[in-house]
Amino acid sequence: MxxxxxxxxxxxxxxxxxxxxxxxxxxxxxxxxxxxxxxxxxxxxxxxxxxxFSDLGTNQLTVMITGRGAVTSLTAEEVAAFSRVPRVDQVSPTISSNVTAKYRNVHTNVSLEGITASYEKVQNFHVQSGRFLLDIDNEYRQKAALIGTETAKKLFGADNPVGREIQLNGTSFQIVGLLQAKGTSLSGSNDKKILIPLSTSERLLQSKGIQTFTVTALSDKDVASVKTAIGQILDRKFLRAKDAYSVFDSKQMLDxxxxxxxxxxxxxxxxxxxxxxxxxxxxxxxxxxxxxxxxxxxxxxxxxxxxxxxxxxxxxxxxxxxxxxxxxxxxxxxxxxxxxxxxxxxxxxxxxxxxxxxxxxxxxxxxxxxxxxxxxxxxxxxxxxxxxxx
Structure with missing residues (x-):
């Protein structure tokens, strides 16, 4: 009461x-x-x-090369050799920069990445129309390109970009595939980009080598052994120089x-x-x-x-x-x-x-x-x- x-x-x-x-x-x-x-x-x-991060998987290692002295990168052959390390599934090297993409009178600044065919599986990027880049595109330095949905909309509006030609820093490339929409990530928009063969990008961007590549192990349990093996190879390459490279474990990064x-x-x-x-x-x-x-x-x-x-x-x-x-x-x-x-x-x-x-x-x-x-x-x-x- x-x-x-x-x-x-x-x-x-x-x-x-x-x-x-x-x-x-x-x-x-x-x-x-x-x-x-x-x-x-x-x-x-x-x-x-x-x-x-989970979409990419927790069995990935991202390697970044800073180099020592005059050697500040690896060649495509040296990176490809990591695929022969025991328990390694895929190796995906990347060369990236910004370029000017132009179609007729429309142009835009866009992120460009030079990649290999393994990029599709490792980075979980797929096409919604057309085809993905193939090993033969890299072997013959084809001027083929994959275009993100945001860039495609900017340059072509509602039209299908597959089969069209665009200018990348003044060089003509044929669009062979339209990427699926991926949204944004820590690195920015995944749809405002263009992908071309790695070998072609070295010439277009006048790149001296590869500074970033991703390695996937066969399973999460293999990540530690693969990381150790990669470290040993890079230690021999850079004579155990400090800060010559960094290896990021996706599981550790996620934690x-x-x-x-x-x-x-x-x-x-x-x-x-x-x-x-x-x-x-x-x-x-x-x-x-x-x-x-x-x-x-x-x-x-x-x-x-x-x-x-x-x-x-x-x-x-x-x-x-x-x-x-x-x-x-x-x-x-x-x-x-x-x-x-x-x-x-x-x-x-x-x-x-x-x-x-x-x-x-x-x-x-x-x-x-x-x-x-x-x-x-x-x-x-x-x-x-x-x-x-x-």
Whole structure:
């Protein structure tokens, strides 16, 4: 009975001061919604990146050559030799640069990659029309090209680009295939690019060799042994020079990425949580003002028999109701903003339901914690002193 009466009085007090109550709750609303939004976006982006890595597989090694002295790259033959390392499935060398692509009067700057036929399987790129590049294209330095969907739309509009000729830095190439749409990744857009044979790209770009290539092992269990074997070969090549090359394990990169993303999400949640704390201070300030304004009311209640626990419970419940209502409004705003971000941007979002529960419980805790001081002040008032207050 006492609890129900305290809740009713708390609600009546809040309703009687609608504007002040809303402004008091605003800090909680902003804090809760910020936590939910930031963590949801963080989880969504992490999931998107993890999915991209998973599509490529965890049996990959990416080798980057920085070289030593005058030797800063490997030849195509030296890279191809890595395919003979035990437990290696595929080797995919890449030469990349930016070029100007032109078709009739339309031109655009685009990323160009020189590749081999193994690129299709290793990098999980496929064509939706036409054909992929073949080994014979590299052997005879064919001026054949694969075009991404974004570049194709820029140059050809809705027309089928397969069979058309384009100019790459002034050199004519025939488009033999239109790539499937891949979206964006850590390196940028996968659809705004053109792929040509590796041997052809060496001449077009006047490249002195290969600095990046990807190796796939037969299974995840073989990655460690393949990585060791590659390191031994490169150590002999560069005489054990430090920083002459780097070998990145896709599984290690994925684990590091998850750990970093998790830490970042916690940091963002912590930053947003500060506004929850500030909102709690706002509740405490308003409750102290409320106690001062209602001193006479408290005195009358005590004079007719209300105990300290009754007064204490009344103001703690009022503080809890404020923070709880703010938490509920904040959850609604956070979920709504998360949905809006997913609809209006290219970001992938994942609803952080665990953070919804944590935020609600934390807002409830804030109501209790920051309501104790003003409630204690109200409970300690003496009836005679309170009744003398105007």
């Amino acid at each position: 006492i609890l129900a009466q305290s809740i009713r009085m708390a609600v009546m007090s809040i309703v009687g001061n609608k504007v002040r109550s809303f402004l008091t709750m605003l800090g909680i609303v902003i804090g809760v919604s910020s936590v939910i939004l930031l963590v949801s976006v963080g989880q969504g982006v992490t999931g998107q990146i993890t999915s991209q 590091t990425l998850k750990k970093t993303s998790g830490t970042l999400s916690l940091a963002l949640a912590g930053i947003a949580g500060i506004s929850l704390f500030v909102g709690g201070i706002g509740i405490m300030n308003i409750m102290i003002i409320s106690v001062n304004e209602r001193t006479r009311e408290i005195g009358i209640r005590k004079a007719i028999g209300a105990k300290k626990i009754d007064i204490l419970l009344q103001f703690i419940i009022e503080s809890m109701v404020l923070s709880t209502m703010g938490g509920i409004l904040g959850i609604g705003a956070g979920l709504g903003l998360t949905w809006l971000v997913g609809q209006l941007t290219a970001l992938q979002v994942g609803y952080a339901w665990n953070m919804v529960n944590i935020s609600f419980l934390f807002s409830l805790f804030i109501g209790v914690f920051f309501g104790i001081l003003p409630a204690s002040k109200a409970a300690r008032l003496r009836p005679i002193q309170a009744l003398r207050t105007d």
